[in-house]
Amino acid sequence: MTVSELTNHLHSSCGVCHRCINLMIQSDSSLHQTTDDEDSTYYCTVCFGLTSPVFQTRKVLPEIRRSLIPYCSNSEDTNAQLLSSYNDAQSTLTMVDSTDGNYLSKESPTIHIPLLIQVRAHCCIAAAKIFLLQSQTTDTASSNSNISNKNNSVSILRTTSAEEIYLAIKDQIKTLLKEICIPLVKLSEQHDVLPQQFHDEESGYLTVHTMAMPPKLTTTTFNNIRDCIPPSLQLYITKHKHKILSTNHKMLHPRTRFRGNDPTLKQGGDPRKNLELRLRHETVGCAAGVAGDVSNKKMKRRRIDSIATNNKSSEDDAIPFHDWNTIISWLDKDTVHQWSKEDECSAECAEWLQKVHASRMKQSTPSNELCCSIYATAWRRPFCIHGYYTKILRDISQTPFYVNATSPPEGDSNSISAIVTSAAEFTQSKPNDGMIRKGISSVEEMICPQISSIGCKGISMTNNNPHSSIVYGMCKFHASGREDMDVRMLLPHPSVMESSNVVITGRPFVCELIDAHRVPSLKNLREIENAINGTVSTKDTTTQQIRDEIKWDEHGWPHSLVSANRSYGNDGVGVSSLQFVPSNVFSTLQSETENKVKHYGCICYSEIPLESDAILCQKLECSPWEPNGSESNDNTTYPLKIEQSTPLRVLHRRSSDVRIRYILTLSARCIDKHWFQIRMSTSAGTYVKEFVHGDCGRTYPSVRSLLGGRVDITELDCEGIVVS
Secondary structure, eight states, rough: HHHHHHHHIIIITOOOHHHHHHHOOOOOOOGGGHHHHHHHHOOOOOHHHHHHHEEEIIIHHHHHHHHHHHHHOOOHHHHHHHHTTOOTTTTOOEEEEOOOOOOOOOOEEEEEEOOOHHHHHHHHHHHHHHHHHHHHHHHGGGGHHHHHHHHOOOOOOOOOOOEEEEEEEEHHHHHHHHHGGGGGEEEEGOOOOOOOOHHHHHTTTTTEEEEEOOOOOOGGGGGGGGGTHHHHHHHHHTTHHHHHHHHHHHHHHHOOOOOOOOOEEEEOHHHHHHHHHHHHHHHHHHHHHHHHHHTTTOOTTTOOOOSSSSGGGOOTTOOOOOHHHHHHHHHHHHHHHHHHHOSOOOOHHHHHHHHHHHHHHHHHGGGGSSSSSSEEEEEEEEEEEEEEEEESSSESSSOOOOOOOOOOOOOOOHHHHHHHHHHHHHHHHHHHSEEOSSEEEHHHEEEEEEEEIIIIBBOOOTSSSSTTSEEESEEEESSSSOOOTTEEEOOHHHHHHHOSEEESSEEEEEEEEEEESOOOHHHHHHHHHHHTOOOOTTOTTSSOSSSEEEEETTOOOOOEEGGGGGSSSSEEEEEEEEEEHHHHHHHHHHHHHOOOEEEEEEEEEEESSSOOHHHHHHHTTTTEETTOOOOOOOTTTTSSEEEOOOGGGGGGTTTOOOOEEEEEEEEEEEESSEEEEEEEEEETOOOHHHHHHOTTTTTSOHHHHHTTEEEEEEEEEEEEEEEO
């Protein structure tokens, strides 16, 4: 018994390619090299030709090219050129060019191959063992030791595990994918537009995932289900069909990760999983169409007699034809594992593999059309952009703000038409099942679209799951803490900036760009800043406020007007210092919030009349308000230690606890006998509103307790955050 005899048997009688044989037989691979004719047909009963370099070049490479087109085309001409040439296997067109900020991950593209390959590898091992056993029986006359022959025969096999062969085939395909992707990449260090930290983490790099699907069954091949899987596996699937179909159903309908019914998009999923779900739904959809065709031909519940005991099958055990495509395409590990344990490489599997090969050789259909279908998806890895923002309007929330609409607003009780109109307006204002929006916009909605459109030329939607409201590609907004919607986010008074020995900025934020079409250049970042800030518009800035003032409204309430230099832009939201940052900045963004010092300014009302600034400062034990805005606090009372119980307004979503906070500095001035202004700096996490009005005694000491009467706050501004 020689290695060449076993090799010839597996290749000629079972249709196994030499690449799969090399993975199974312990021998010198030079004894059985692949031939040009074998590579041109790339036919194999085990791997379906996936391990053939020719198959990878002709079938897989064009799909990878097509998936990369949205990320690598810079103009319509280039896009048209790529679209016309992606099917050309001999094309040397470079797609991933570093001069455009595009890099391909150094890791091998990931691959999903059907577990049907493991099933057939199991049958191939059975065929090899049966052939070796028959050879031993034949050679017993010329051998004095059957045990020696048996040991020699067993040592010929490299492995007897179908799972090991399956994984080896997968690794071999990944190596081929990495090789065929090399010509797609063009590197140029002279025009590197990405910082080194991006290269270290491969942030913003392009990644590719491919999926191979087994040949689909059609009505014309219905009688050949036995050519796809061995009879013993058909019987096992029929026996456990409910469990298998239940597993497929769970995969098609994954658990919803997010609760709530607000209309904002939620980010989640994975391009590889989303591609799999899309193909699963397509398989079910195609199967449903085939099922209708089969039903018209009275074949919908046709039994497969070959899998029944004594050539009989009860109607309850029959599997509809349209379910076979789904089951065969998406065999799960548990099914294959349990079946292989029960089968134990039987002679039936070996005989079945030989019959499959003989049947394929008799068919008029070219072997290449019976290979796997290839699908590929590309996506860009996430990268982060850091910056600071200011907000000068009191009707802009930080993120889209929706609340439940429990009842329509009340109209004029004396007017039926007013009530009807009010109810109609309430109904129209509900975008999604009783959710109404608060505010005119949000910081996130004024920053993220500009970064996505100007800097990234859009966010890819190709990797989303069309059967879910959760999207993969998105610009995610993360801020270091948050202010209430009615609180402005300003820069401190210029004199404070000049006199301070620390850096005081707007609120830090990070935008995480997931699956962007492009990576912005440094020039793009400046363009984004100008677009958000409105600094490139024709807006007249000569009438802007140049100094801080107090303005009274028609109801007799004071409002603070701030100078133009206390925000980054001319519009409602402004940004500054946009820059690329490593991913660890995102992870430390929230932790740093707890250690920051924040500056605040507020307008308050006192029920007790205030005669002068001196009396006010005496009661608050603070320094007087400096005209230039600086904070000089010589009073030893501050820093002031306060104890804050969880505020009543957030008690429904925060745990009840008593927290120690500090008012670091405080200065005050009177506006009139009842209205006064306060400027303070606090430790992170201080509830400033509650420090002013006392929150029914849950914060102590407070401005109310110090003044000895009822105090309320009507305006609050965050006037800068100290950056370490």
